[in-house]
Amino acid sequence: MTIGPAPRISLAGSGALLLDGAQASFDDAVQELVWAVAEAARGLDGVRETVPGMNNLLVLFDPLVTDASRVGEQLQSLWAGTDPQTATGTLHRIPVHYGGSRGEDLAGWAAHCGLSLEETVDRHAAATYSVAAIGAMPGFPYLSGLDPRLTWPRRKNPRLKVAEGAVIIGGAQAGIMPMTAPSGWHIIGHTDVRLFDIEAQSPVLLRPGDKIQFEIAGVEQ
Amino acid sequence: MIEILTTGLPNTVQDLGRPGHLSLGISHGGAMDSQALAIANLMLGNDRSAAGLEIALHPFRLKAHVDTALAITGADCPIRIDDRRCPPWWATAIRAGETLLVEAPRAGARSYVAFAGGLDLPSVMGSRATDAKAGFGGLAGRGLARGDRLRLNTAMCPLPPAGLGVALEERQITGNAIASAIELRVLPAAEFHSFTAQAHAAFTGSEWKITSEANRMGYRLSGETLSLASPRELLSHGIVPGTVQVPPSGQPIIQLADANTCGGYPKIATVIEADLWRLAQAPVGARLRFLPVSIEAATQALRTARQQLDAFVAARNISAGRLRPA
Numbered sequence: 001m002t003i004g005p006a007p008r009i010s011l012a013g014s015g016a017l018l019l020d021g022a023q024a025s026f027d028d029a030v031q032e033l034v035w036a037v038a039e040a041a042r043g044l045d046g047v048r049e050t051v052p053g054m055n056n057l058l059v060l061f062d063p064l065v066t067d068a069s070r071v072g073e074q075l076q077s078l079w080a081g082t083d084p085q086t087a088t089g090t091l092h093r094i095p096v097h098y099g100g101s102r103g104e105d106l107a108g109w110a111a112h113c114g115l116s117l118e119e120t121v122d123r124h125a126a127a128t129y130s131v132a133a134i135g136a137m138p139g140f141p142y143l144s145g146l147d148p149r150l151t152w153p154r155r156k157n158p159r160l161k162v163a164e165g166a167v168i169i170g171g172a173q174a175g176i177m178p179m180t181a182p183s184g185w186h187i188i189g190h191t192d193v194r195l196f197d198i199e200a201q202s203p204v205l206l207r208p209g210d211k212i213q214f215e216i217a218g219v220e221q
Numbered sequence: 222m223i224e225i226l227t228t229g230l231p232n233t234v235q236d237l238g239r240p241g242h243l244s245l246g247i248s249h250g251g252a253m254d255s256q257a258l259a260i261a262n263l264m265l266g267n268d269r270s271a272a273g274l275e276i277a278l279h280p281f282r283l284k285a286h287v288d289t290a291l292a293i294t295g296a297d298c299p300i301r302i303d304d305r306r307c308p309p310w311w312a313t314a315i316r317a318g319e320t321l322l323v324e325a326p327r328a329g330a331r332s333y334v335a336f337a338g339g340l341d342l343p344s345v346m347g348s349r350a351t352d353a354k355a356g357f358g359g360l361a362g363r364g365l366a367r368g369d370r371l372r373l374n375t376a377m378c379p380l381p382p383a384g385l386g387v388a389l390e391e392r393q394i395t396g397n398a399i400a401s402a403i404e405l406r407v408l409p410a411a412e413f414h415s416f417t418a419q420a421h422a423a424f425t426g427s428e429w430k431i432t433s434e435a436n437r438m439g440y441r442l443s444g445e446t447l448s449l450a451s452p453r454e455l456l457s458h459g460i461v462p463g464t465v466q467v468p469p470s471g472q473p474i475i476q477l478a479d480a481n482t483c484g485g486y487p488k489i490a491t492v493i494e495a496d497l498w499r500l501a502q503a504p505v506g507a508r509l510r511f512l513p514v515s516i517e518a519a520t521q522a523l524r525t526a527r528q529q530l531d532a533f534v535a536a537r538n539i540s541a542g543r544l545r546p547a
Contacts, residue, residue, distance in 0.1 A: 008411070010409075010410060010411035011408050011409065011410065011411075011491065011516065012410060012411070012459075012460070012461050012464065012488075012491055013408060013461050013463050013464075013491035013492075013493060013494060013519070014408060014493055014494060014516055014519035014520050014523060015461075015494060015523075016461050018410075018411050018458060018459070020411065020458070022456050026456060038244070048240065048241070049240065049241055049243050049244065050244065051243045051244045051459030051482065051483075052244060052459075053456065053457050053458035053459050053483055054456035054457045054458065055456055056456065056458045056459075057459075058243070058458060058459030058460070058461070060243070060461065063516075063519075063520045063523060064520070064523065064524055064527065067516075067520070068516055133244075133457065133483065134244060134245050134246045135243075135244075135246045135457060135459065135481070135482045135483030136246060136457070136481045136482060136483045137246050137354070137355060137481065137482075138245060138246045138247045138352075138355045139245065139246055140246050142457060142483075178246075179355060179356070181354075196355070198345060198346075198355075198356075198357040198362075203245075203346065204245040204246070204247075208244065
């Protein structure tokens with residue numbers, strides 16, 4: 001099956017190509033194809049790493065083993081001929097304490113959405129989210145699936161520190177902080193689930209294609 | 222065992238990095254000037270990817286608590302071991318109780334110190350490189366501090382009595398980097414054609430200065446303002462070291478070894494892999510020029526750099542063989 005027009009492929013240096021399948025806005029069907037092509041492209045001669053982004057895919061290769069035009073053609077044919085995988089990822093249930101001192105933007109978020117606090121929280125916890133991509137920092141999930149009523153543009157001034165475990169909203173995306181770091185997203189609660197633990201057997205909890213459901217562990221004003 | 226006497230937090234344990242985990246959000250990291258660290262290791266008979274020290278803040282001093290050998294490469298610095306002067310790009314013995322001093326560079330920005338056998342540190346996700354942003358790897362995921370003690374792996378290191386030096390043609394720095402612009406070869410990136418004709422002309426036709434916001438994550442540049450023909454909203458996407466992004470300010474940022482694995486700003490170009498060491502050795506205030514090249518030229522430059530390292534390994538093996546008793 002083919003999804004939309006052929007993707008745009010551009011150079012990212014001599015050893016990488018960026019395949020961009022994005023249309024007007026983020027599309028879940030395109031993302032499933034991104035995961036499938038990422039998986040398939042890992043088997044190509046000379047390919048070193050594939051990095052799913054939001055409706056795009058970065059493919060790193062050794063230019064002394066293969067070359068950009070060859071990899072580009074291979075990616076075009078994979079894009080046209082690969083079946084998007086349907087939800088093969090793991091489902092994670094993440095308990096969230098909404099609001100309080102570790103969810104300071106909750107009331108502002110409800111007001112922005114024109115909903116009651118309860119309804120805002122209920123809607124956030126009712127959805128099933130997809131881990132579209134992991135990036136920026138170790139283990140950070142870009143989550144799609146936010147209820148359109150709950151979108152909230154990012155802060156004009158990013159906070160210099162947002163704590164590990166913060167459950168956050170940025171535009172139409174949801175996320176969870178795997179470590180304390182700067183962020184321009186809004187903080188609506190926190191979880192004790194650790195997304196990144198370098199001591200663990202598998203340091204990064206989530207994988208692209210995984211699903212997430214938030215569970216209400218508590219709500220504070 | 223070595224002991225750190227004088228340092229700053231920008232100085233870190235590095236190896237050749239942690240590739241293979243970008244899709245988990247983990248940066249490649251590793252030495253900013255990977256060629257300099259690789260050659261320092263090879264001079265000592267180490268694997269090229271053994272862990273050593275990246276010194277971005279000078280002066281730097283360490284004390285040896287064992288008889289060993291070390292190699293110092295990278296920037297052109299005055300170097301002493303106790304009272305003995307040592308040229309850069311040199312491998313030499315150091316005895317227990319002696320102190321290595323690496324002073325501020327005359328040219329370049331980063332020095333590398335490798336040790337016979339390499340630093341004995343645990344491998345984290347396939348590498349001993351410090352990821353200071355995420356807080357793991359190297360020495361407890363942080364920069365070096367005074368009093369830190371680091372163990373060395375045991376090693377046989379047959380060095381000639383006077384030591385061993387390397388002179389690389391492309392490293393012969395002519396004049397002061399501040400006085401003449403550093404040329405960086407670039408390939409166009411995804412949004413190149415979305416920029417205005419004036420931006421294209423300014424990007425390759427004018428000089429760029431490295432601002433004080435420059436570290437292992439990236440360098441912010443100042444110069445003419447680069448504008449898009451029409452504003453573009455991009456979804457987050459993976460980026461590689463060398464990516465030249467243009468945020469709304471119009472002042473470019475070059476993403477480097479510890480950059481976030483994903484970004485969202487338009488990308489005008491990518492500095493070729495073979496020239497990333499030139500950026501590693503470009504200090505704050507240095508001026509840069511971007512020189513467009515073909516993909517063939519970029520690939521050839523990478524091939525030459527790799528062949529040079531391989532030739533070095535071969536030469537080192539021959540000379541090491543001669544030095545060993547029959």
